[in-house]
Amino acid sequence: MDVTADEARSRPRGVQETQSRWAGLGSVMQYVLLLLTALVFIVPLFWMATASLKGLQEIYTFPPVWIPTQPKWENYPNAWNAAPFTRFYINTLITTFFGVGLEIVNAALTAYALVFLRFPGKNLIFIVLLAALMIPVQVTILPNYLTIAALGWLNTYQGIILPGASVAFTAFLLRQHFLTLPTALLEAARLEGAGHLQLLWRIVLPLSRPVLVTGILISVVAKWNDFLWPLIVTNRLNMRVLPIGLSYLFDREGNNQWGIIMAATIFVVMPIVILFIWAQRHIISGLIAGATKG
Amino acid sequence: MSVTAKRTARNGKAGIGGKGRLHPDHLIFLAFIAPNFLLLGLFTYWPMVYQSYLSLTRWDLISPIKQFVGLENYVVLFGGQEFQRVLFNTFYFTGTVLLGSIVLGLGLAVLLNQRLRGRNIVRSVVFAPVILSGAAIGLVWAYIFDPTYGLMRVVLGAIGLSSPSWLTDTKWAMPAIIIVYLWKNLGYAAIVYLAGLQNIPQDLYEAARVDGATPWQSFRNVTLPQLSPTTFFIVVTTILGSFQAFDIIAVMTKGGPVNATTTMVWYLYEEGFVAFRAGRAAAAAMILFVLMLAVTLVQVRYLQRRVHYS
Numbered sequence: 001m002d003v004t005a006d007e008a009r010s011r012p013r014g015v016q017e018t019q020s021r022w023a024g025l026g027s028v029m030q031y032v033l034l035l036l037t038a039l040v041f042i043v044p045l046f047w048m049a050t051a052s053l054k055g056l057q058e059i060y061t062f063p064p065v066w067i068p069t070q071p072k073w074e075n076y077p078n079a080w081n082a083a084p085f086t087r088f089y090i091n092t093l094i095t096t097f098f099g100v101g102l103e104i105v106n107a108a109l110t111a112y113a114l115v116f117l118r119f120p121g122k123n124l125i126f127i128v129l130l131a132a133l134m135i136p137v138q139v140t141i142l143p144n145y146l147t148i149a150a151l152g153w154l155n156t157y158q159g160i161i162l163p164g165a166s167v168a169f170t171a172f173l174l175r176q177h178f179l180t181l182p183t184a185l186l187e188a189a190r191l192e193g194a195g196h197l198q199l200l201w202r203i204v205l206p207l208s209r210p211v212l213v214t215g216i217l218i219s220v221v222a223k224w225n226d227f228l229w230p231l232i233v234t235n236r237l238n239m240r241v242l243p244i245g246l247s248y249l250f251d252r253e254g255n256n257q258w259g260i261i262m263a264a265t266i267f268v269v270m271p272i273v274i275l276f277i278w279a280q281r282h283i284i285s286g287l288i289a290g291a292t293k294g
Numbered sequence: 295m296s297v298t299a300k301r302t303a304r305n306g307k308a309g310i311g312g313k314g315r316l317h318p319d320h321l322i323f324l325a326f327i328a329p330n331f332l333l334l335g336l337f338t339y340w341p342m343v344y345q346s347y348l349s350l351t352r353w354d355l356i357s358p359i360k361q362f363v364g365l366e367n368y369v370v371l372f373g374g375q376e377f378q379r380v381l382f383n384t385f386y387f388t389g390t391v392l393l394g395s396i397v398l399g400l401g402l403a404v405l406l407n408q409r410l411r412g413r414n415i416v417r418s419v420v421f422a423p424v425i426l427s428g429a430a431i432g433l434v435w436a437y438i439f440d441p442t443y444g445l446m447r448v449v450l451g452a453i454g455l456s457s458p459s460w461l462t463d464t465k466w467a468m469p470a471i472i473i474v475y476l477w478k479n480l481g482y483a484a485i486v487y488l489a490g491l492q493n494i495p496q497d498l499y500e501a502a503r504v505d506g507a508t509p510w511q512s513f514r515n516v517t518l519p520q521l522s523p524t525t526f527f528i529v530v531t532t533i534l535g536s537f538q539a540f541d542i543i544a545v546m547t548k549g550g551p552v553n554a555t556t557t558m559v560w561y562l563y564e565e566g567f568v569a570f571r572a573g574r575a576a577a578a579a580m581i582l583f584v585l586m587l588a589v590t591l592v593q594v595r596y597l598q599r600r601v602h603y604s
Contacts, residue, residue, distance in 0.1 A: 030405065031410060047445050106330040117326065129334070135338050221425045225425075225426070228563070243541065246430060246433060258437045268427055
């Protein structure tokens with residue numbers, strides 16, 4: 001379609017007269033489609049935001065009220081207190097922070113070893129790492145539950161965090177980048193007596209900042225939203241995380257307090273929305289890295 | 295010995311560090327990879343070994359005795375109507391999502407690739423749901439699908455249709471889940487396609503124009519073939535992703551009504567952690583694993599071929 005516009009420009013003049021009318025119509029069509037797309041994606045989010053300020057009588061009315069006449073700000077404190085959300089928030093912050101930290105440290109150490117250190121059969125070790133990419137977490141929940149139970153770690157932070165603390169993809173992403181770094185710099189520092197941890201921390205990681213940021217952001221998003229594993233490995237209310245906490249508010253059969261539920265979803269997604277607005281370029285480039293480099 | 299020789303031959307960096315048979319690097323290497331591989335071993339590889347065994351037993355997760363039953367779990371699964379329904383649901387879900395991701399994803403990408411005012415904002419808005427919590431998105435859409443007070447009733451009403459009771463109707467629950475999943479993940483396919491479109495060399499379009507190709511012809515004969523690696527990537531990631539769908543289903547329907555939205559992961563969750571049939575759940579997990587492995591292996595073979603020929 002991009003061709004349409006360009007084509008119109010390069011046509012001989014006589015043809016262009018009739019052509020441009022079509023091109024004009026085409027671009028109107030394109031704007032209509034663009035607007036439609038925007039609506040399809042914005043309206044549900046708008047609906048969520050405005051519903052979070054609706055009282056019951058504005059929820060239970062048809063046709064629906066688009067913008068609440070008397071915004072009910074108390075939906076937010078009410079949602080916060082409808083379930084122990086302070087605790088859910090603290091739990092999610094802890095599991096996300098340590099989960100991401102451990103994942104990145106593990107990945108950086110592994111990638112550094114695979115790229116800069118000598119070891120017989122290093123390629124075999126790399127292949128073993130790659131093989132882990134083929135085993136998705138959903139498939140291992142049952143045996144992992146049994147392992148965590150045997151360790152006595154049900155309803156603990158380490159139980160939620162540790163199985164996700166080694167992610168083969170992150171190590172792979174960092175390795176691919178480390179391979180592009182100039183080794184001369186490292187060798188010079190090595191001759192001056194720097195240890196490998198120093199090299200990693202002082203030279204390799206600072207040179208890898210964009211990839212590192214991308215890896216961290218993807219990991220934050222995944223850990224913040226994680227649902228299945230925390231659901232399985234906890235059953236005490238005070239060890240639940242935010243996404244599971246949300247589902248407590250929804251009653252599949254009953255009359256739902258949609259205003260309060262929407263307020264709760266807002267404060268669950270808000271940190272990620274802010275992160276996205278702040279760093280969307282990094283997030284997007286990381287998520288499609290596999291597509292363009294594969 | 296030969297390792298040492300090969301090592302020095304391969305990189306002339308032998309000057310760094312000592313030259314003994316046990317290079318100091320070796321210990322550091324092991325120390326660096328140890329935490330990662332310990333975790334991978336414990337929580338990724340060992341589970342698959344243990345699960346293969348569990349899938350051959352009958353066990354309620356509590357009793358000290360795991361009764362060995364051979365392939366019974368697999369026979370029961372494939373022979374029973376319940377699991378056939380689960381397989382059907384999984385393929386119905388995955389197939390529709392796949393078709394939607396490709397057609398709508400490509401359409402969106404082409405649209406967002408035009409020089410239109412505001413396209414950057416629309417790109418962001420289309421992509422945003424990809425990274426938002428599936429549980430939160432599920433709840434928002436549960437409200438939108440409310441048959442009496444929901445937004446969907448307004449939309450359907452505008453074109454003269456009445457709203458089904460989406461989430462409690464066995465016929466409409468799956469389409470509802472598919473709509474939500476597509477809405478949440480479409481941005482990913484669109485952005486990947488967009489990256490693919492931008493990688494197509496412009497001179498191919500020039501050449502097509504010189505040959506007098508219509509826009510549709512150059513789309514069919516230049517864009518589509520040039521995008522085939524991108525399409526392949528999207529096919530693989532969409533299949534793998536939708537095989538793993540869980541949180542939207544968990545929040546919106548819990549696999550119901552009457553199994554209408556029970557897909558593989560929900561089924562193995564329920565068998566294992568609600569019905570306490572560990573053997574059955576393990577067998578279902580192994581089947582899911584094999585399905586996904588097959589898709590991944592096709593991808594690996596494809597990539598190898600591409601590397602060889604390019």
